[in-house]
Every structure is written in C-alpha cells, then in structure tokens.
Amino acid sequence: xxxxxxxxxxxxxxxxxxxxxxxxxxxxxxxxxxxxxxxxxxxxxxxxxxxxxxxxxxxxxxxxxxxxxxxxxxxxxxxxxxxxxxxxxxxxxxxxxxxxxxxxxxxxxxxxxxxxxxxxxxxxxxxxxxxxxxxxxxxxxxxxxxxxxxxxxxxxxxxxxxxxxxxxxxxxxxxxxxxxxxxxxxxxxxxxxxxxxxxxxxxxxxxxxxxxxxxxxxxxxxxxxxxxxxxxxxxxxxxxxxxxxxxxxxxxxxxxxxxxxxxxxxxxxxxxxxxxxxxxxxxxxxxxxxxxxxxxxxxxxxxxxxxxxxxxxxxxxxxxxxxxxxxxxxxxxxxxxxxxxxxxxxxxxxxxxxxxxxxxxxxxxxxxxxxxxxxxxxxxxxxxxxxxxxxxxxxxxxxxxxxxxxxxxxxxxxxxxxxxxxxxxxxxxxxxxxxxxxxxxxxxxxxxxxxxxxxxxxxxxxxxxxxxxxxxxxxxxxxxxxxxxxxxxxxxxxxxxxxxxxxxxxxxxxxxxxxxxxxxxxxxxxxxxxxxxxxxxxxxxxxxxxxx
Numbered sequence: 001x002x003x004x005x006x007x008x009x010x011x012x013x014x015x016x017x018x019x020x021x022x023x024x025x026x027x028x029x030x031x032x033x034x035x036x037x038x039x040x041x042x043x044x045x046x047x048x049x050x051x052x053x054x055x056x057x058x059x060x061x062x063x064x065x066x067x068x069x070x071x072x073x074x075x076x077x078x079x080x081x082x083x084x085x086x087x088x089x090x091x092x093x094x095x096x097x098x099x100x101x102x103x104x105x106x107x108x109x110x111x112x113x114x115x116x117x118x119x120x121x122x123x124x125x126x127x128x129x130x131x132x133x134x135x136x137x138x139x140x141x142x143x144x145x146x147x148x149x150x151x152x153x154x155x156x157x158x159x160x161x162x163x164x165x166x167x168x169x170x171x172x173x174x175x176x177x178x179x180x181x182x183x184x185x186x187x188x189x190x191x192x193x194x195x196x197x198x199x200x201x202x203x204x205x206x207x208x209x210x211x212x213x214x215x216x217x218x219x220x221x222x223x224x225x226x227x228x229x230x231x232x233x234x235x236x237x238x239x240x241x242x243x244x245x246x247x248x249x250x251x252x253x254x255x256x257x258x259x260x261x262x263x264x265x266x267x268x269x270x271x272x273x274x275x276x277x278x279x280x281x282x283x284x285x286x287x288x289x290x291x292x293x294x295x296x297x298x299x300x301x302x303x304x305x306x307x308x309x310x311x312x313x314x315x316x317x318x319x320x321x322x323x324x325x326x327x328x329x330x331x332x333x334x335x336x337x338x339x340x341x342x343x344x345x346x347x348x349x350x351x352x353x354x355x356x357x358x359x360x361x362x363x364x365x366x367x368x369x370x371x372x373x374x375x376x377x378x379x380x381x382x383x384x385x386x387x388x389x390x391x392x393x394x395x396x397x398x399x400x401x402x403x404x405x406x407x408x409x410x411x412x413x414x415x416x417x418x419x420x421x422x423x424x425x426x427x428x429x430x431x432x433x434x435x436x437x438x439x440x441x442x443x444x445x446x447x448x449x450x451x452x453x454x455x456x457x458x459x460x461x462x463x464x465x466x467x468x469x470x471x472x473x474x475x476x477x478x479x480x481x482x483x484x485x486x487x488x489x490x491x492x493x494x495x496x497x498x499x500x501x502x503x504x505x506x507x508x509x510x511x512x513x514x515x516x517x518x519x520x521x522x523x524x525x526x527x528x529x530x531x532x533x534x535x536x537x538x539x540x541x542x543x544x545x546x547x548x
Contacts, residue, residue: 024149029053031079031143032193036086037093047182048190049172056147057165060154068151076147080140082197095487096292097495102200103207104310108294207310214313217306218320224305224542225323229332234547235513239475240391241329243401245299246460247408248292248453249482251285251498252491255527258447259454264524266458270465271522274504277469282511282519283502285531288484291497293409298483298499298534299401303354305538318349325538327355329399337390337400341365341382342374342408354401360386369426370433374408378415379460381426383467391471404464407456409487410439411449414456417463420470446489453490461523468504478504480523500525501537513544 032050056075060068088100154161175189182188224232253263274281289309290297300317301308303324308314330336336356340347343361350356362376365385372378382404390398406415413436415429422428442448464480482499485491502523503514517540520526532540 021149021153024146024153027142027146028056028076028079028150031083033190034083034086035192036089036099036196048186048188049168049175050193051172051189051191052193054165054169054172056150057154057161058169060151061158061161061165065151065155068155069148072147072151073144076144077140079147079193080143082193082200083139083143084136085200086196093488093493096290096294097485097488097491097493098291099199099203101203101207101310103204104211104312107311207312210309211312211316214306214309215316218317218322222305222323224328224539225321227542227546229328230547232328232542232546233332235509235545236477238397239477239507239510240397240473241334241399241477242479243302243325243399244404244464244478244480245295245401245483246404246457246464246480247295247406247483248486248490249407249457249460249499250288250485250491250495251500252485252495253454253457253482254500254524257450257491259450263454263457266461267523270461271524273465273469274523277472278474279468279504279506280508280511280521281502281504281523282514282517282521283500283523283525284517284519284529285498285525286481286501286534286537287531288482288497288499288534290484291495292484292487292491295403295483299403301534302481302537303401305535307533307535318353320353322353324354325541326399326401327353328542330355330357333397334399335390335396337386337398339382339386339400339402341367341403342376342405344376356401360389365389367426369429372406372413372415372429372433373410373439375405377426378429379404379406379463380415380417380420380466381423381429383463384420384423384470387467387471391473391476397475404460406463407453407460410443411452411456412436412439412442414452414459416459417466420466443489450490453486474506476505477507477510478502480504498531499534517544 029050032052033048059075060072063071085100085102088105092098092100092105172189176187180188230237252260254260254267271281286302288298289301289307294311297308297310297314300306300314303326304317304322306317306322308317326336326338335358336354338347338350338354338356338359340359340361344363347359347361350359365377365382367377367381367385369377369381382402386400386402390400413433415432418428436442436452437448442452461480464478468476468478479501480503481501484499485495485497488495502525503510503519504523505511518530520529
C-alpha cells in the first residue's frame with residue numbers, strides 16, 4: 001500500500017514542472033504581445049505570434065546551458081522593463097495624450113502621485129502607489145524567472161526545440177508575407193516588441209537633441225531682454241494686469257463636443273454681464289505645448305515666449321535670466337504676485353525667475369473651508385481674497401498670475417457660487433463636498449465625467465466674471481486663458497492642443513492696441529478666428545502695449 005501511494009505521487013509530480021513551464025511561456029508571450037495603445041488592446045492581441053519569442057528561443061538554444069540561463073535572466077528583465085514602459089505609455093496616452101518619454105518624464109511620476117493624493121486622499125494614493133510598486137517588482141522577478149524557465153525547456157530537448165522553432169519561424173514568415181490581421185492594424189505575425197524598443201530609444205535620442213536645441217534658444221540673445229521696461233509696457237501704465245489660467249480649459253469646452261453648447265451659452269451670458277458692467281472682451285485660440293496636465297509647461301511658454309515642451313526644458317529655462325511677462329512688469333515698477341491656491345511647497349523659482357514680489361498659496365490666504373478634490377479652495381474664494389489683498393483703495397498697480405483650479409481633474413466634488421459678501425474664511429463651503437459623488441463613482445461613466453468637467457469650467461469662468469464686475473476696477477486688464485485640453489476621457493484622443501484665450505478690460509484703448517490681432521468680440525472664440533502658438537503671445541503682447 002505504501003508503495004502504491006508512492007507510485008501515485010510519482011505520476012502527479014511531473015505535472016507541477018509542466019504547469020510551471022506552460023505558465024512561463026504564456027507569461028513571456030503575453031508581455032511580448034501587450035500593446036502600448038488602448039486602441040489595439042483586447043483579447044485579440046494575445047493570439048498573435050511574436051517574432052521576439054522565436055528569437056528568444058533561438059538565442060537560448062545556441063548558447064551553452066549555463067550561459068543560456070544567465071542570458072535568459074537578462075532578457076527577462078529587459079522584457080519586464082519594456083512591459084513597464086508600455087504600461088506607462090498607456091497611462092500617459094490616457095491623460096496627456098502622448099507616449100511616455102523615457103528621457104524626460106520620470107520626474108513627472110512624483111507630480112502625478114501628488115495629484116493623486118490631492119484628488120483621492122493620501123490613504124488611497126498610498127495604497128495605489130504601493131500596489132503599483134509591488135506589482136512592478138513582481139513583474140520584473142516573474143519575467144526573469146519565466147525566461148530562465150524557458151532556457152531550461154529549450155535545453156531539455158535541443159533537437160525537439162530546434163524543430164519547433166523552425167516550424168514556428170516558418171509559420172511566422174508565411175503569416176507576415178500574407179499580411180494576415182486579427183483586427184485593423186493588428187497583424188497576426190507580430191514584431192511589435194522590437195519596434196517598441198526602437199521607438200523608445202529613438203524617443204530618448206530625440207528628447208536629448210530637442211533639449212540641446214532648447215538650451216541654445218534660452219542662451220540666445222532675447223530681443224526684448226534689454227528693452228526699456230517702461231517703454232515695453234507703456235500703454236498699460238497705471239493698470240492692474242492679471243494673467244488668469246483656467247485649469248483644463250481647452251478647445252473641447254467651446255467647440256465640437258456634446259457639452260460645448262452649454263459652455264458656449266454660459267460664455268455668451270458672461271459676455272452680456274461684462275458689457276452691462278462696462279467691460280468688453282475679445283477672444284481667440286492659442287496652441288498649448290501640453291495636453292491633459294503638466295500645466296506649468298503652458299505657464300512658462302506663455303510667460304517666456306519660448307516653446308517649453310517637457311520637464312527638462314522647463315528646468316533648464318528656470319535657471320536662465322530669460323525675460324518673462326511678470327519680470328518685465330516687475331522691472332517697470334508694478335507689484336508682481338503669484339496666486340497658486342493648490343501649492344503647498346516652497347517655490348523659490350517664483351521669485352528668482354518670474355520675479356514675483358508676493359506669492360499666495362494654499363496656506364497663507366486664510367482659507368478654513370474644505371478641499372474639493374485637487375482644489376484646495378474654490379475659485380470664487382481665491383479671486384475674492386486676491387481682490388481684498390491686492391486691489392484695495394489706493395493700491396500700487398499690480399500684475400499677477402492667478403491659477404484657477406476648481407476645473408482640475410477629477411472634477412468632483414464641485415463648489416457652487418455663493419454671495420461674495422458672505423465668503424468669510426470659506427467655512428460656508430463645508431457642506432458642499434458631500435453634494436457630489438466621489439471620483440471613484442463618477443469616473444465609472446465617461447459621460448458623467450464630461451458633464452462634471454463642463455460644470456467645473458462654467459463655475460471657474462463665472463467666478464472670474466463675478467470677480468471682474470465686483471471689483472469695479474476700471475483700470476483692470478484680465479488675460480483669461482486655458483492651460484491645456486482636459487484628459488482624453490473628456491476630449492478624446494484626436495483633440496488638438498488648442499485652448500481659448502480672452503482679454504477683458506473696460507478701457508477701449510486696450511482693444512485699440514490689439515486691433516491688428518483680429519480677435520473675436522466676446523468671450524467665445526470664433527472657429528475661423530486666429531490660432532497662435534502659445535509661445536508667440538509674449539512678443540506680440542510687448543509689441544502691442546509698448547510705447548516705443
């Protein structure tokens with residue numbers, strides 16, 4: 001009986017290595033055919049034949065057994081790295097609508113974690129980030145072990161392996177020649193992993209070349225750098241000038257979407273409200289260097305007159321003495337202010353590069369109300385507190401960059417407008433976050449996300465218009481613009497990088513100065529109106545309002 005049990009066990013024991021071998025092959029196979037775009041994803045992608053898998057077997061076959069195991073581990077780690085880069089590509093395409101740049105984008109992962117923590121809470125962010133790290137490590141280990149297992153399989157029966165590789169290789173060649181596809185753009189005979197690796201290397205090389213070109217532009221003489229500051233901004237002397245960025249305010253908000261009609265109607269109503277208060281507006285479109293996020297690239301592009309496409313270029317710019325719009329106002333005698341209500345960390349570049357005299361953030365404006373997702377405070381409070389702090393009677397002319405963030409992803413929960421006289425320290429907003437669903441619930445339905453995005457844009461712009469009419473500042477000049485289009489869940493993958501821009505003022509002389517721009521009257525840009533690259537704005541702004 002004892003021997004009988006032992007025999008039964010011996011019959012089952014070989015099945016465990018067999019299962020491990022099959023799992024190893026399937027894991028490597030899945031990694032090699034994993035697409036790097038959502039359009040090609042799905043069950044169909046998994047039934048392709050990867051050329052790289054055939055080459056992996058061939059390489060391991062010609063090597064001695066011991067060397068094959070070492071090489072297999074190295075190749076497994078390489079496959080794991082490429083797989084993680086594919087996942088990052090998927091994430092970047094879903095948010096900023098472009099592939100991950102392995103040379104420039106690693107630093108952005110920290111910013112993404114910060115946004116995640118602000119939007120979902122530190123606990124959820126910690127869980128998600130921790131889980132991602134664990135899964136990433138597990139993927140590297142699993143693919144390294146799987147490749148080593150394949151090396152063992154290959155050398156267990158070299159003759160049979162040679163035959164199998166020959167048959168599969170011939171079959172791959174026939175499929176490639178026939179051009180058979182499982183779905184459009186999805187060939188049965190796949191070589192996507194090699195193409196992806198080449199693309200990643202090419203992207204890194206192109207990024208390095210672009211950075212060198214950008215550095216040369218930064219170091220080149222600035223035609224406005226030595227201009228007389230008083231003459232450079234002479235037509236704005238005595239005026240309060242505000243650059244107001246509305247987060248995620250993109251072309252999709254005003255044109256070509258299921259929800260743009262409601263925003264257009266709101267903009268037309270806001271135009272009438274401004275007109276009734278004695279203000280006029282003209283609008284156009286700018287093309288932003290970024291999409292779906294990384295707002296500071298747009299801010300620096302507009303301010304510096306240089307196209308700032310990525311984080312490394314941004315970092316390089318901030319080490320320079322390039323003249324910005326705010327530093328030009330500072331040199332000309334204006335008080336300069338940064339108002340970034342969701343900032344919580346020191347920002348020395350604000351003083352060193354942008355030349356801001358005063359910087360307001362989440363912690364120094366006396367807000368005691370609740371947080372709304374990423375937004376530490378509602379836009380209405382941000383603007384009203386700025387008015388109280390900077391636009392009081394007899395104040396020195398001020399130039400400010402103000403960031404409105406109520407329209408920042410995840411677009412829930414959202415505040416609503418209240419009586420400006422009752423804002424106080426913001427505690428009246430306490431009940432409002434409970435009125436909206438959590439991001440986890442809202443993001444289950446793209447149409448719900450889009451509806452909430454539209455509401456957030458209307459809220460931000462209505463807050464700004466209310467601020468203008470409430471200020472009764474006849475010397476006020478507001479440059480209102482978006483920083484980028486919203487994420488692809490709202491804007492789609494085919495959207496442009498265009499964003500609306502509007503100038504609001506009471507003084508007709510402001511609009512006479514920009515008459516040659518041929519912008520559209522009102523807050524709603526004309527589809528046939530001008531579209532400028534965002535880096536052109538600084539120079540045209542100086543040319544229009546200079547008195548030289």
